[in-house]
Amino acid sequence: MKFVQTMCIALLIVQTAAQFACAQESTATSPQTSSAPAADEKQRSARETRKRLEQLACGPEGVHLAHHTEKNSQPLPEQPPDKGLIYVIRNGSMLGAAIQARFAMDGKWVGVNRVSNYFYLEASPGPHYFCTDANGRGLLSLVIEKGATYYLQQKLTMGGTDLDLIDAEKGKEYVAKYHRSTFEEKHKN
Amino acid sequence: MIDFADPTLSPQAFGGLLHTATVSVLLAFGLVLNVPLNTSQGSPASQKLLPFQPEETSDSVLQDSSPQSDLHASPPNTPKPALTDGTPVHLKFARAVVSSQVIAGEKVPLEVVDPVLVGNLVAISPRAFAQATVTVAQAKRSMGRGGNLELKIESVRLADGELVPLRAVKDVKGGDNQPALLTSLGTAGMMYWAASPLVFLFYVKGKSATIPAGTEITAYIAGEFPLDPSKFHTADASPQEKNAPK
Numbered sequence: 001m002k003f004v005q006t007m008c009i010a011l012l013i014v015q016t017a018a019q020f021a022c023a024q025e026s027t028a029t030s031p032q033t034s035s036a037p038a039a040d041e042k043q044r045s046a047r048e049t050r051k052r053l054e055q056l057a058c059g060p061e062g063v064h065l066a067h068h069t070e071k072n073s074q075p076l077p078e079q080p081p082d083k084g085l086i087y088v089i090r091n092g093s094m095l096g097a098a099i100q101a102r103f104a105m106d107g108k109w110v111g112v113n114r115v116s117n118y119f120y121l122e123a124s125p126g127p128h129y130f131c132t133d134a135n136g137r138g139l140l141s142l143v144i145e146k147g148a149t150y151y152l153q154q155k156l157t158m159g160g161t162d163l164d165l166i167d168a169e170k171g172k173e174y175v176a177k178y179h180r181s182t183f184e185e186k187h188k189n
Numbered sequence: 190m191i192d193f194a195d196p197t198l199s200p201q202a203f204g205g206l207l208h209t210a211t212v213s214v215l216l217a218f219g220l221v222l223n224v225p226l227n228t229s230q231g232s233p234a235s236q237k238l239l240p241f242q243p244e245e246t247s248d249s250v251l252q253d254s255s256p257q258s259d260l261h262a263s264p265p266n267t268p269k270p271a272l273t274d275g276t277p278v279h280l281k282f283a284r285a286v287v288s289s290q291v292i293a294g295e296k297v298p299l300e301v302v303d304p305v306l307v308g309n310l311v312a313i314s315p316r317a318f319a320q321a322t323v324t325v326a327q328a329k330r331s332m333g334r335g336g337n338l339e340l341k342i343e344s345v346r347l348a349d350g351e352l353v354p355l356r357a358v359k360d361v362k363g364g365d366n367q368p369a370l371l372t373s374l375g376t377a378g379m380m381y382w383a384a385s386p387l388v389f390l391f392y393v394k395g396k397s398a399t400i401p402a403g404t405e406i407t408a409y410i411a412g413e414f415p416l417d418p419s420k421f422h423t424a425d426a427s428p429q430e431k432n433a434p435k
Contacts, residue, residue, distance in 0.1 A: 046289035046328060046397065053292055127294025136331075141293035143324040143341070159331030 053139045057129035059102075059109035066186040067100055067112045074180045080122055084144035087151045088132075089118040089166075089174045096156035101134040103154065113154055117181040118174065136160035151175075269415050270307045276410040278345055278355060279303045280319050281403050288336035289328035289397035297321045297340060302405060310421040311348050319345040319355065319408075329397045338398035342408045349420035355408040 044052070079085050088103050090113035103111045103119075106129055111119045125146040132138045132154045138161045142150065151171025155162040279302040286297050299321060305313035325339035344352040 043284065043287075044290050046287070049290045049292065050328065056292070127292070129292070138330070139328070141323075141326045143293045143322065157331045162330040162334070163327075164330070165325060165327070165337065 050139065053129060053141060054131065054137065056107060057104055057131035057139055057141070058133065058137065059104040059107060059131070063109045064186040065100070065102060065109060065112040065183040067114060068182045069114065069117060070180045070182055076175070077120060079147060079149060082146050083122045083124055084146060085120060085149045086123055086144070087118055087120045087149070087171055087175055088113065088154065089151060089171065089178065090115060090154040090156075091174065092116045092178075093156065095158070096135055099134045099156065101132055101154040101156065101161065103152075104131040104133070105129070111181065112183050113181050116178045118178050119181045119183075130163055132161055132163040134161045138163035140165065270310055270418060271416060272305070272307055272312050272347070272353065272410055272414040274410060274413055276305060277407050278305055278313060278319070278410065279405060279407055280342075280345075281405045282400050283402065285402045286323075286338065286340075286400040287397050288326050288338040288399070291323045291326045291338075293323050293326050295323045295326075296343075297323060299406075301345060304424065306424055307416055309423045310416060310418060311424045312416060312421060313345060314348045317346050317348070319343075327398075336397040338400070342406075345408075345410075347414075347416075348422065349417065351414075353414050354411040356411040357408060 077085065086105075088111060090101050092115055094115065097115045100112050100114060102109050103113065105121065105123065110121055113119065123144045125144055127141065127143050130140045130142070130152060134154070134156050138154070140152065140163045142165065144150065149168065149171075151166045151168060151174070153164045153166045153171075153174075155164055280299040281302050283298040283300050291297070297320065299319040301313050301315055301317040301319060304311050304315045320343045321340040322343055323338070324341045325337050327337040329336045342355045342357050344354050346352055
């Protein structure tokens with residue numbers, strides 16, 4: 001009788017311990033088998049993404065910038081080591097020459113170009129959102145890295161306005177050839 | 190329920206039952222935790238659960254002879270296993286990535302295709318989570334010009350849950366940013382290449398750049414990462430050992 005009692009107790013203990021061990025193992029292995037969490041997220045449509053990017057990138061309506069072109073050659077800025085340097089260039093195409101091309105970063109209008117103009121600005125490392133506005137809006141998002149230089153081109157075409165990331169070689173060529181823009185916010189009375 | 194007033198339950202019998210029960214408890218935990226027990230030393234109450242020490246199991250009266258017991262045992266002077274720099278990791282995109290539907294800074298999920306073995310340890314399990322960040326996103330442009338999409342490959346999760354960094358090229362010696370890899374994917378005429386040690390660049394002509402779900406790429410472990418064998422499972426002998434770093 002004692003033997004049976006002992007065996008029952010032992011079996012009970014072994015069963016409990018085995019369940020405990022199984023539970024420990026399943027907890028430990030769960031990170032390996034879990035699939036990517038973002039994979040289940042609903043993807044935005046292109047339209048929703050464009051709307052979201054416009055909100056992040058473009059400045060408010062009703063802001064106007066008075067533009068001036070520096071005809072004299074201007075010294076170029078030194079690359080800041082802890083920030084990214086961004087040149088915004090508008091090429092020499094005469095298409096839409098009468099239209100100013102505004103440029104906004106992270107929801108604020110920060111500059112404007114006319115034909116064959118450029119200006120530059122600095123940006124902290126991390127994601128930034130850019131918008132150009134002329135006869136339509138061009139959008140672009142970039143992760144800026146510190147110590148890097150970026151060349152963005154405002155391009156007015158028959159089909160609208162684009163904002164392109166162009167390679168450094170071409171960008172330097174344009175900057176050397178074009179004139180720098182200066183601007184100030186224009187207040188309408 | 191034990192009746193202590195029961196005259197049939199003698200003190201000797203009760204003591205024996207208690208002793209047997211205690212031994213059973215220790216025996217059960219010893220089996221489950223793979224801890225060797227030495228029953229020859231004093232009373233069960235004075236025994237301690239010893240940490241797992243493979244070299245000392247010869248002193249034990251109870252030895253676990255199951256194959257699990259020596260899975261993680263390594264001979265004394267064996268170097269600690271490590272995931273080496275440049276180990277290839279085959280990944281696939283868990284979902285489609287379309288340049289018109291993502292914004293720079295967003296994370297993109299990937300999955301490990303083949304397990305990565307270090308010796309006999311499964312360092313990275315199949316379907317393990319990996320991640321990339323969108324660094325450039327541009328929808329299709331006017332006049333039929335295509336979009337742009339650049340991804341920075343970030344990290345992969347090891348089998349023990351740790352995240353380790355990845356890069357886009359096997360070897361970063363020389364530090365030049367010339368494309369090290371150019372791969373044409375049959376689907377949608379898409380091409381991708383490693384634009385820098387960290388960044389994959391995708392190009393699709395004429396429309397928004399799209400990486401279909403399931404697209405496979407190869408990234409590489411960036412750095413040396415020693416592995417604690419007790420936190421990893423071992424693999425059965427399989428042809429997947431070809432992924433082990435040399």
